[in-house]
Amino acid sequence: MNDVVVVGNGVSGYACAARLAERGVRVTMIGPGLPHDRPPLSKRALLTGRIPLLADDSQLAERGISHLDGIVIECDLEQRRLVVRASAANAETEIEAPTLVWATGLKYPKVPIPGLEQAEENATGPGLTSLVRRLATPPKRIVVIGAGLIGTETAATLAAAHEVTLLDMLDRPLARFLPRLSDAARVTLDGLGVRFFGSCGIESAGTDARGVVIHTSTHGDFECDVAVSAAGFRSSLLSELAGPDPRALTIEVDDRLRVLGRDRIWACGDCVSFPHPRWGRIAIPHWDNALWSGRHAAESILGSTDPYVREPYFFSDIGPLRIQQVGPADQAVEWDEPDQGLTVGRDSAGAPACVLLLNAPTRLRDARALVASAGSLL
Amino acid sequence: MLVQLIVDPDACIGSGECVALDPEVIELDAQGIAQVLVPELEEERAKDLCDTCPVGALSIARL
Numbered sequence: 001m002n003d004v005v006v007v008g009n010g011v012s013g014y015a016c017a018a019r020l021a022e023r024g025v026r027v028t029m030i031g032p033g034l035p036h037d038r039p040p041l042s043k044r045a046l047l048t049g050r051i052p053l054l055a056d057d058s059q060l061a062e063r064g065i066s067h068l069d070g071i072v073i074e075c076d077l078e079q080r081r082l083v084v085r086a087s088a089a090n091a092e093t094e095i096e097a098p099t100l101v102w103a104t105g106l107k108y109p110k111v112p113i114p115g116l117e118q119a120e121e122n123a124t125g126p127g128l129t130s131l132v133r134r135l136a137t138p139p140k141r142i143v144v145i146g147a148g149l150i151g152t153e154t155a156a157t158l159a160a161a162h163e164v165t166l167l168d169m170l171d172r173p174l175a176r177f178l179p180r181l182s183d184a185a186r187v188t189l190d191g192l193g194v195r196f197f198g199s200c201g202i203e204s205a206g207t208d209a210r211g212v213v214i215h216t217s218t219h220g221d222f223e224c225d226v227a228v229s230a231a232g233f234r235s236s237l238l239s240e241l242a243g244p245d246p247r248a249l250t251i252e253v254d255d256r257l258r259v260l261g262r263d264r265i266w267a268c269g270d271c272v273s274f275p276h277p278r279w280g281r282i283a284i285p286h287w288d289n290a291l292w293s294g295r296h297a298a299e300s301i302l303g304s305t306d307p308y309v310r311e312p313y314f315f316s317d318i319g320p321l322r323i324q325q326v327g328p329a330d331q332a333v334e335w336d337e338p339d340q341g342l343t344v345g346r347d348s349a350g351a352p353a354c355v356l357l358l359n360a361p362t363r364l365r366d367a368r369a370l371v372a373s374a375g376s377l378l
Numbered sequence: 379m380l381v382q383l384i385v386d387p388d389a390c391i392g393s394g395e396c397v398a399l400d401p402e403v404i405e406l407d408a409q410g411i412a413q414v415l416v417p418e419l420e421e422e423r424a425k426d427l428c429d430t431c432p433v434g435a436l437s438i439a440r441l
Binding site for chain 2 (some may be wrong): 044
């Protein structure tokens with residue numbers, strides 16, 4: 001009998017399970033393989049081929065976390081029963097979950113373009129392993145499809161040893177972020193020798209004597225040895241938790257990370273939206289939120305009534321360029337002049353809403369304090 | 379219990395998370411790599427720092 005079952009073994013699920021176990025709660029964590037970090041799979045892990053584990057079997061045992069290696073394929077939320085398909089054998093197990101934490105993050109499917117189902121990916125552990133194997137004898141000609149965070153980081157990392165081309169349907173890398181971030185990323189990619197093609201109409205992919213060929217309607221064909229799919233994400237939620245809108249990426253939780261309308265079910269990490277006191281209901285698909293919301297969910301289960309108020313934050317390393325952003329950029333209506341790598345964006349009342357750091361990691365504390373001080377005046 | 383905090387400089391990406399959490403214990407050097415400022419610290423405090431590193435560049439050594 002478990003006290004708490006945590007579904008998901010990424011950063012958030014593991015952070016929650018570890019904090020609960022530390023406090024003496026009997027906890028079972030369900031997820032495929034050993035718990036591992038996912039965001040760094042586009043950086044150091046790609047160079048070394050080593051998946052950054054959060055804990056191995058002995059460390060899980062030492063911490064008192066039971067681990068069920070598999071995925072939940074069904075859940076009965078009323079009866080508190082989960083059906084788990086084990087990774088090792090195609091066997092299904094049913095387990096009871098009197099208290100449940102959902103922390104399955106997001107899924108990163110291949111780009112839905114004919115032929116790209118054969119492309120490599122590095123958003124998952126098995127994907128990384130397969131990609132690294134393909135890159136064993138550099139230099140390779142690589143085409144990365146998708147210039148969001150994962151694709152841009154991946155292209156920058158691989159450029160050290162390979163000939164890399166980066167494609168996106170939008171006109172600039174990191175197009176969903178501030179233009180000044182895109183500009184900095186573009187300059188950095190150019191410096192690393194990555195060829196970027198934006199506004200690219202990718203139609204299909206295939207393999208012939210030239211290798212892998214990406215056909216586009218805008219830029220002709222791109223030939224390469226390896227194509228890497230790095231665009232888009234989808235919900236990981238089972239229909240029982242997804243709610244009425246099947247396109248929803250997140251579960252709505254209250255300020256203590258309890259799933260709305262459910263008893264004794266918590267959720268944390270990339271798969272939740274929570275009510276931020278300043279910004280309203282937000283989702284933050286990033287490592288930082290995964291870690292802190294996982295720990296917060298554990299404390300909430302243990303009886304804490306503190307609200308979860310973490311500011312939106314992300315960081316990205318694109319080769320030598322280090323980007324950090326505290327607060328939501330879309331809430332800033334005007335920006336101060338950059339000051340030693342730190343740029344403050346202000347809301348309509350002139351209060352700091354977002355702080356951008358370019359190659360200024362030592363000022364992260366200042367950035368957090370600026371945004372927090374504005375929030376505390378509300 | 380007092381422990382020693384160790385930085386793996388090859389793993390550190392200089393995210394600054396550790397410095398933001400506990401600037402009395404750790405700082406970033408001119409290259410943006412974490413440097414521990416104290417010879418020893420409470421295990422709980424060291425564990426919090428290890429847990430906050432996004433790439434596992436911090437570890438604990440028992441004294």
